[in-house]
Amino acid sequence: MKDQSGKKRVNLRDVAKAAGVSVATVSRVLNSPEAVTEKTRVRVQDVIDQLNFVPSAAARAINSGRTRFVGALVPTLDNAIFARFLASLERALGDRQLSLVVATTNSKPELEAEKAKGLLDIGAEGLIISGVTHSDEFTALIERTRVPTIATSYFDPTYALPTIGYDNAAAAQTALRHLHELGHRRVAVVHGPTRNNDRTQDRITGLTSFGQGMDLAWFEAPIGLHGGAEAARAVFTDGRATDAILCLSDVLAMGVQFGLQGQGIKVPKDVSLMGIDDLPGSAVSVPSLSTVHLPVQRMGEQAASALADWVEHEKRPENQLLEAHLIVRASTVPNERTQ
Amino acid sequence: MKDQSGKKRVNLRDVAKAAGVSVATVSRVLNSPEAVTEKTRVRVQDVIDQLNFVPSAAARAINSGRTRFVGALVPTLDNAIFARFLASLERALGDRQLSLVVATTNSKPELEAEKAKGLLDIGAEGLIISGVTHSDEFTALIERTRVPTIATSYFDPTYALPTIGYDNAAAAQTALRHLHELGHRRVAVVHGPTRNNDRTQDRITGLTSFGQGMDLAWFEAPIGLHGGAEAARAVFTDGRATDAILCLSDVLAMGVQFGLQGQGIKVPKDVSLMGIDDLPGSAVSVPSLSTVHLPVQRMGEQAASALADWVEHEKRPENQLLEAHLIVRASTVPNERTQ
DNA sequence: TAGGTTGATGTAACTAGTTACATGTGTCAA
DNA sequence: TTGACACATGTAACTAGTTACATCAACCTA
Structure with missing residues (x-):
């Protein structure tokens, strides 16, 4: 039948x-x-x-042992930084005749394991994941199936899987150092959810250790313009004096900027503002946003070629540290008070 | 061997x-x-x-005749509107145990045909595409393979494939009508590239026919904050008086807003500003952006369920017109001059 | 105790391609 | 005219699963 x-x-x-x-x-x-x-x-x-x-792809695949596609598990598509990464990944994979299956995890480890299983069930030859914190179920799945898997947006040579990414703690420190050098001491840090997000956790850890002697206040907000705008209100409603606001992602920073604008607070006159990511729009906003450039495009290319090599020649890739660097624009100025 | x-x-x-x-x-x-x-x-x-x-996905697929994934061809991932659409599509497909392979076309018809071929080669059971303008090669491919394919972001019941989307001309007219009702007559229209983009073309056509008797000036810019900011400069460098700026996408509008800010031109006092899309950030920007809401999330859900039905029960879906509606926020105000 | 029913398991034929090897044909040189 | 060789094509065995049907044992009933 x-x-x-x-x-x-x-x-x-x-x-x-x-x-x-x-x-x-x-x-x-x-x-x-x-x-x-x-x-x-x-x-x-x-x-x-x-x-x-039309020849059957499945029958072809059964002979070649190749399905010619890999999967990427990202927390969300709603943050431009992931969209940019995927765009670059997709292009680079395409150059190697590989297609990209996208799955979003909503930063939920159980969902990640489930989606990963789904990707392998349909024949993904390799996986791209974000960060190094994953459920036991997920880890067991990768180990058992031995599917080539690369962790991105994170650098940690001690991790069980190859990592290709930047040092999140250092990137955050680069930003905070810049503010420090400008004389800012009282810094409000606006960050996304820390739960199940080792990138954010690392950035916070980096700030905490660098920020000894500084006056750091922490504000968690959902990532997005809206979350940033809300956070901007929170920063100034608790009455505390603030020299600068450091956002752990550019989208939050842009949201903060809108939030401040709504309150009549001027950047950078009243408060300096920084982001991390360096989205294309960050150079355009008014004032243009100082930030730390995260090389997500190169990360996409590197991850693509590393995964392609692994999948095709069983060549397990080396860990790769990509440099994040400071971009100084108009949103940060020296602190008048400490001049 | x-x-x-x-x-x-x-x-x-x-x-x-x-x-x-x-x-x-x-x-x-x-x-x-x-x-x-x-x-x-x-x-x-x-x-x-x-x-x-680990059982072979290909061998399983050869028996079931199912690969359990479909492909989506979108112009780019760099525009949040597509990212949002894909996010919704992916989630809805996931509910139906289907995975999503993403391919970007850069609005190049030849690339679209090539990528579509690639998707079918790896076994995509169905396709989601944008708009109704496609190369002959692409059209022939779809016809020959008879792969279930749904055109989105566009509504046209006369098209050879089912369309699920909105009326782009009407959406643009909704925006222009709003400006007209506010007394604006001299309107600068900022739009993305028209080449190979029937959505943009339709919006422009809609505006042209509605805007009889109005004074419309046209500015083409690459989609993105940067393009918008550039356009804002162009609008005011040619010396022409302008009551309002209508951007055919929200990203452009936000870019225009930044561009105007850089020139010291105030929205909405000096000029009213409108977008089309209704991105989540548009409600947050300062001033908040009047726009036309395009139901891309629902479009993702509808496209997913329609394609799933087609793929699984050979039930060719009906065309679906999704309503776009006006969202009035702070960026548009009555024209003082005509009061 | 024979016959029927149920449930678990095995055999082998499917699915739709690729490909090693066998075969056949034609050309050319000796 | 015959053998050598190249080249085109065919046969059948692979790839790795699923599944219709056959088989067989255990249990129950008459």
Whole structure:
């Protein structure tokens, strides 16, 4: 009781029969046409066109052992930083004839394990994941299946899987150092959810250790312009004096900027503002946003070529540390008070 | 000369042999464990775990005829509107046990055809595309393979494929009508590239026909904050008086806002500003942005369920018109001059 | 105790391709 | 004319699963 609908799709045997040749010849017409006489090739091709024959990807895959696609698990698509990363990843994978299956995890470890299972079930040859904190179930799955998997947005050579990314603690410190050098001591830090997010956790840890002797106040907000705007209100409603606001992502910083604008607080006159990410829009906002550039495009390219090599030549990639660097724009100025 | 590496992956026959059962029993343990005795199930499962057996997705697919994934072709991931659409699409497909392969076309028809071919080659069961303007090569491919394909972000019941989307001309007119009702007559229209983009073309056509008697000036800019900011400069450098700026996407509008801010031009006091899209951030910007809400989330859900039905039950979906509606916020005010 | 029913398991034929090897044909040189 | 060789094509065995059908044992009933 296979296909109720009667007319099953035409296969290579149907074509062979209709063209009066063997299955091997049809296969050759498809894969090495130069090995077939002009005459038969044309005849077979005609039949293929007539019958609308489309070779089955699955049957091909079963022979080659290749499905030619990999999966990427990202927390969300709603943050431009991931969208940019995926865009770059997709392009670079495409150059290597690999397609990209996207799955979002909403930063939920159980969802991640489930989606990863789904990706492997449909035949993903490799995985790209974010960070190094994952559920036991997920870790066990990767170990058991031994599927090539690269952790990104994070650098940690001691991790069980290869990591390709930046040092989040250092990136955050770079930002805070900049503020410190400008004379800012009382800094409000606006960050996204820390739960299940080791990138954010690392940035916070980095700030905590660098910020000894500084006056850091912490504000958690959902990532997005809205979260940033809310946080801007929170920063100034508790009455505490603030020299600068450091946002652990550019989207939050832009949201904060809007929030401040709504309160009539001027950047950078009244308060300096920094982000981390360096989204393309950050150079355009008014005032333009000082930030720390995270090389997500290069990360996408590196991850793509590393994963492709691993998948195709069983070459486990090296860990790669990508440099994040400071970008000084108009949103940060020296602290007048301490001049 | 198949697998040079020697140790080929373990398959179901290996497991059967090691467990001392038949292949059918192993298959049953995997797919209908209730049909197998507790004792043999445990034994087989043990062997599976021991040997790290992972069933081949391709072999499964060859039998079921299902690969359980579909492809989406979008112009870019760098515009939040597509990222949001894909996020919603991915979630809704996931509910139906389908995965999503993402391919970006950069609005290049040749790339679209090539990527579509790639998606079908790896076994995509269906496709989601943007708009109704496509290369002949692409159209021929869809026709030949008869792969379920839905065109989105566009509504046109006369199109060869089912369309699920909004009326782009009407959406643009909704925006312009709002400006007109506020007394604005001299309107600068900032739009993205029209080449190979029927959504933008339709919006422009809609504006042209509605805007008879109004004074419309056209500015093309690459989509993004940067493009918007540049356009804002262009609008006011040619010396022409302008009551309002209508941007055919919210990202452009936000960019325009930054551009105006840089020139010291105030929204909405000096000029009214509108977008189209209704991105989540548009409500947060200062001033908050009047716009036309495009229901991309619902579009994702509808497209997902329609495509799933088509793929699974060969039920070709109906065309669906999704309503776009006006959102009035702070960036548009009545024209003082005409009061 | 024979016959029927149920439930678990095995055998082998499927799915749709690729490909090693066998075969056949034609050309050319000896 | 015959053998050598190249080249095109065919046969059948692979790839790794699923599943219809056959088999067999255990249990229950008559």
